[in-house]
Amino acid sequence: MIASLLGALVGSVASSGAFSIPHIDYTAILPELILIGGALLMLAAGALSVRHLPTFAYTVLSAAAGVAALVSGIVLWEKIHGKGRPFTAIAHALSIDGFSTAFVILSACVIIVSSFIADGYLRREGIAGPEYHALALLGASGAMFMAAANDFIVIFLGLEIMSIPLYVLAAMDQRRAESGEAGMKYFVLGAFSSAIFVYGIALTYGATGSTNLAQIAGYLANNVSTNDGLLLAGMGLVLVGFLFKIAAVPFHMWTPDVYQGAPTPATGYMAAIAKVGGFAALLRVFFSTFHSLTATWQPVLWVVAVLTLVLGAVLGLVQRNVKRMLAYSSINHAGFILLGLQAASASGISASLYYVFVYAFLVLGSFAIITVIGRRGDRDHAIESYRGLARSHPMLALAFAVLLLAQAGAPFTTGFLGKLYVVEAAVQSHSYALAVIAMLTGAVAAGFYLRVVFVMYGQGSGAGARADDGAGVGAGVGSAAVPGEALAGHPELAMASAPGGALEVAPGGAGGAVASGATATAGTLVAAPTEPDAGETAPAGAGGAPSPARALPFDLAPTTAVGIAVTVLFTVVLGIWPGPLFAFVHAASLLF
Amino acid sequence: MHGALAGGLLATATVPDALTFAVAAIISVVGALGVVLSRNPVHSALMLIMTLFGVAVLFVEEDAQFLAAVQVIVYAGAIVVLFLFVIMLLGVDRNESIAAEPMPAQRWLAVALGVLGLAEVILLARGKWPTGAHTVAGPLHGTGQANVAVLGRSVFTSYLLPFEITSALLVIAVIGAVVLARRPRGSGEDVDPSIGPRVDSGEIVAGGGGSAGRGGAGAGAGSAGAGSAGAVSPEQSIQAERAAGELVTAGEPFGAVLKEAEGVSIVQRRES
Numbered sequence: 001m002i003a004s005l006l007g008a009l010v011g012s013v014a015s016s017g018a019f020s021i022p023h024i025d026y027t028a029i030l031p032e033l034i035l036i037g038g039a040l041l042m043l044a045a046g047a048l049s050v051r052h053l054p055t056f057a058y059t060v061l062s063a064a065a066g067v068a069a070l071v072s073g074i075v076l077w078e079k080i081h082g083k084g085r086p087f088t089a090i091a092h093a094l095s096i097d098g099f100s101t102a103f104v105i106l107s108a109c110v111i112i113v114s115s116f117i118a119d120g121y122l123r124r125e126g127i128a129g130p131e132y133h134a135l136a137l138l139g140a141s142g143a144m145f146m147a148a149a150n151d152f153i154v155i156f157l158g159l160e161i162m163s164i165p166l167y168v169l170a171a172m173d174q175r176r177a178e179s180g181e182a183g184m185k186y187f188v189l190g191a192f193s194s195a196i197f198v199y200g201i202a203l204t205y206g207a208t209g210s211t212n213l214a215q216i217a218g219y220l221a222n223n224v225s226t227n228d229g230l231l232l233a234g235m236g237l238v239l240v241g242f243l244f245k246i247a248a249v250p251f252h253m254w255t256p257d258v259y260q261g262a263p264t265p266a267t268g269y270m271a272a273i274a275k276v277g278g279f280a281a282l283l284r285v286f287f288s289t290f291h292s293l294t295a296t297w298q299p300v301l302w303v304v305a306v307l308t309l310v311l312g313a314v315l316g317l318v319q320r321n322v323k324r325m326l327a328y329s330s331i332n333h334a335g336f337i338l339l340g341l342q343a344a345s346a347s348g349i350s351a352s353l354y355y356v357f358v359y360a361f362l363v364l365g366s367f368a369i370i371t372v373i374g375r376r377g378d379r380d381h382a383i384e385s386y387r388g389l390a391r392s393h394p395m396l397a398l399a400f401a402v403l404l405l406a407q408a409g410a411p412f413t414t415g416f417l418g419k420l421y422v423v424e425a426a427v428q429s430h431s432y433a434l435a436v437i438a439m440l441t442g443a444v445a446a447g448f449y450l451r452v453v454f455v456m457y458g459q460g461s462g463a464g465a466r467a468d469d470g471a472g473v474g475a476g477v478g479s480a481a482v483p484g485e486a487l488a489g490h491p492e493l494a495m496a497s498a499p500g501g502a503l504e505v506a507p508g509g510a511g512g513a514v515a516s517g518a519t520a521t522a523g524t525l526v527a528a529p530t531e532p533d534a535g536e537t538a539p540a541g542a543g544g545a546p547s548p549a550r551a552l553p554f555d556l557a558p559t560t561a562v563g564i565a566v567t568v569l570f571t572v573v574l575g576i577w578p579g580p581l582f583a584f585v586h587a588a589s590l591l592f
Numbered sequence: 593m594h595g596a597l598a599g600g601l602l603a604t605a606t607v608p609d610a611l612t613f614a615v616a617a618i619i620s621v622v623g624a625l626g627v628v629l630s631r632n633p634v635h636s637a638l639m640l641i642m643t644l645f646g647v648a649v650l651f652v653e654e655d656a657q658f659l660a661a662v663q664v665i666v667y668a669g670a671i672v673v674l675f676l677f678v679i680m681l682l683g684v685d686r687n688e689s690i691a692a693e694p695m696p697a698q699r700w701l702a703v704a705l706g707v708l709g710l711a712e713v714i715l716l717a718r719g720k721w722p723t724g725a726h727t728v729a730g731p732l733h734g735t736g737q738a739n740v741a742v743l744g745r746s747v748f749t750s751y752l753l754p755f756e757i758t759s760a761l762l763v764i765a766v767i768g769a770v771v772l773a774r775r776p777r778g779s780g781e782d783v784d785p786s787i788g789p790r791v792d793s794g795e796i797v798a799g800g801g802g803s804a805g806r807g808g809a810g811a812g813a814g815s816a817g818a819g820s821a822g823a824v825s826p827e828q829s830i831q832a833e834r835a836a837g838e839l840v841t842a843g844e845p846f847g848a849v850l851k852e853a854e855g856v857s858i859v860q861r862r863e864s
Contacts, residue, residue: 022752029753036760043767093753131771138764145757161760168768183772203716212750230716558709561686 027076028089028096028148031069031104035111038065039134046130053130055122059559062115064135066140070108077101081587088150092212095150102353103147103280103590110272111140113563117368118265120557123378125173132172136269139165143277147284152201152211152238155281159197159245162277163190166270170262173378182261189244189254192244197241203234213289220292235290235297242285245278246334249307256319259327260381264374267323268367271330272360275337275545279356283341287349288590294344300341306437313441316448322370325448326363329407332445333359339422339431339438346589348425354585355422358414358571362407365567368399372556389456393554397456399568404453406571408446410526413575457547610651620646637675645667658740 010224025035025571042061045053076096080086086097092115094100122132142161149155149162167190171183205211207230208219259267286297312332319325337359340352373396374380390397406415419442426435574581619642626639644667651660693699747755 020749022749024752032757036763040763090753093751131767134767135764135771138760138767151754154757157754157757157761161764163756164761164768168764168771171772233716266696275739556703569811
């Protein structure tokens with residue numbers, strides 16, 4: 001009965017026109033499905049379990065989902081590069097080619113590493129529940145959709161699926177007012193940029209009659225229009241939307257505040273996944289869809305790349321807060337990645353892909369170490385917190401030094417190869433000036449990476465260092481921005497690190513007083529509540545008189561240590577033995 | 593010239609079309625002016641419904657029935673109701689002092705950007721831009737198929753994947769809302785003193801000086817207190833509102849302002 005009814009229904013639908021539901025190739029979207037399914041499973045487990053599941057259980061679930069997605073991504077890669085060929089799936093909404101699969105694999109790697117890194121943080125701060133990991137998984141699925149999208153609508157949805165979890169993650173730490181501020185800022189500006197992006201899609205659709213990337217490319221290849229203002233406006237607005245996501249100048253304003261305010265592991269995750277998703281779609285859209293307009297967008301990207309490179313490097317130099325410094329560093333890196341796109345050649349795209357791959361691991365590892373050093377409460381991010389780290393925690397200092405040097409482009413690391421590769425691509429496409437500027441900014445940026453390394457390994461003695469510390473605290477307090485919030489933050493700050501820290505720093509009272517004096521002259525706030533905090537964040541007394549016995553109350557969770565170790569190994573091993581990754585990114589070609 | 597343009601447009605249309613267009617256009621423009629010019633925020637929101645309704649009529653006129661229905665259901669039905677909800681929650685009779693402009697440049701900037709946007713729209717509308725061959729939903733005046741049918745078809749064929757992955761977005765929205773709305777756990781050393789103990793409505797006095805909370809939290813509690821004190825005369829509750837408002841906007845050290853707020857709520861308590 002029901003069957004016949006259904007049959008009749010299907011028949012009537014079929015007879016009313018050519019209505020055929022597209023074939024759904026589940027293997028093509030398996031990585032995304034695994035991540036979304038993992039998130040839902042986690043939420044269900046959290047809701048249904050009578051007792052609270054330990055945080056570690058969610059970490060395991062999240063990492064397992066990441067591993068499963070990684071495996072399915074590799075299977076897809078083999079399918080494309082073995083017997084099969086690149087193909088489009090689900091009514092041409094997705095293009096499954098080497099490029100998209102490479103980004104899918106990268107997203108899966110990011111989610112695995114970042115769930116390990118977040119584990120230590122979540123346990124240290126006593127944040128129970130599956131939400132952090134669930135949001136991270138969903139965000140990574142958005143990045144995968146962006147990477148595989150063959151349709152502007154899918155890119156837009158992927159962008160939103162990726163971004164909204166990032167807004168929430170940025171605002172997740174309710175104990176620090178800056179976190180809420182970061183989330184709000186990111187959300188409002190992100191919503192603006194999304195609106196601009198959609199407007200660009202609408203205009204492009206109006207000009208070309210399709211939202212499908214391949215069809216747009218086909219239309220542009222077959223039609224030369226003398227009057228293409230609509231198309232150019234659309235392309236420009238789409239570019240603005242992308243540049244916002246990847247934090248390129250002049251759309252970078254949100255980056256320092258959001259990176260600083262967000263919980264540190266979320267910052268690392270955000271820095272990695274937003275660049276992965278953003279660049280995946282940006283490279284595909286501009287290199288393949290708007291390929292026939294290359295002469296139009298290349299100069300624009302030239303200017304954007306120069307601005308991004310220079311501003312990121314120069315402003316990074318004057319930061320006293322390590323998270324903020326790395327925010328500017330990430331802007332600088334975005335400029336380097338744009339170099340590959342600006343070259344508008346196949347090797348340029350490979351170079352950009354390589355750089356994104358390398359950068360994701362570098363930034364995850366760096367922020368993992370910053371998470372550990374931020375200590376309970378996630379507040380100690382002034383550069384002074386790193387003084388003497390090499391004596392107290394040699395391995396941690398070594399790992400951080402390796403990651404920072406790799407970001408600076410030291411040889412025998414992936415960072416060096418990435419920079420080399422994009423600059424080479426720029427030179428090949430005769431953008432000599434851009435290549436020179438990029439190398440110069442790389443040298444400038446090395447300054448602030450090396451400063452952290454020197455602080456970690458240096459002795460840090462004398463009055464100069466002390467005044468330095470004071471200024472640093474002043475800057476730290478000042479950057480907390482809203483006076484009320486900064487004031488409210490202080491008791492908490494003292495309290496959060498009091499159990500372990502206060503005892504050790506007690507002898508450094510004099511140094512603390514000096515520091516707080518400097519803070520007062522810096523004209524920020526009332527001195528009284530600052531005093532305990534100044535002694536705390538700037539171990540000025542301890543730093544002034546070298547005392548190797550000083551043990552900072554870090555707790556380096558084993559999971560976080562694993563995450564850091566993975567990123568460092570990736571950086572070093574593939575830096576010395578670059579063959580496999582080079583082969584990988586070269587094979588990751590675009591379908592169209 | 594504009595008259596000529598309008599005349600040209602109207603000349604090609606039939607009389608009922610032209611009439612419908614004129615009426616709907618007047619409705620939407622009057623509504624838009626009302627949104628900007630009316631002093632009462634509730635009136636502004638209601639005027640917005642008028643504008644949206646006028647635009648919906650224009651959509652019907654353009655054979656975009658689905659869009660018209662969505663316009664009414666989503667914008668007039670849901671979004672404006674949300675606006676009203678927020679306005680009511682913040683207090684309808686609250687007087688915003690519009691004279692004190694926090695950003696003096698923004699009025700001129702708004703005018704400039706508005707002119708720029710209008711110029712852009714006119715420019716885009718007047719040029720003869722080449723467009724791609726086939727639109728997805730079919731040409732404007734009929735392939736013989738209804739607008740909704742064509743739309744439904746494309747949602748389940750060429751836009752199947754986007755349609756489905758929208759569900760992920762909804763899940764994210766729910767999780768995000770829950771995560772952000774949830775308060776940190778009640779007591780214990782985990783709680784930040786800067787967030788302060790939770791102050792329930794009408795209980796500001798109990799919090800005392802110790803509850804020198806953040807501006808936002810204190811203000812929220814203050815306005816909640818004012819709202820919930822049912823027996824209090826309206827002037828006083830407005831007063832409390834203002835005190836609470838100052839808490840937010842002034843952003844100065846809270847001690848003094850908070851005491852004001854407390855003073856008001858003490859008065860309220862005595863009266864109730």
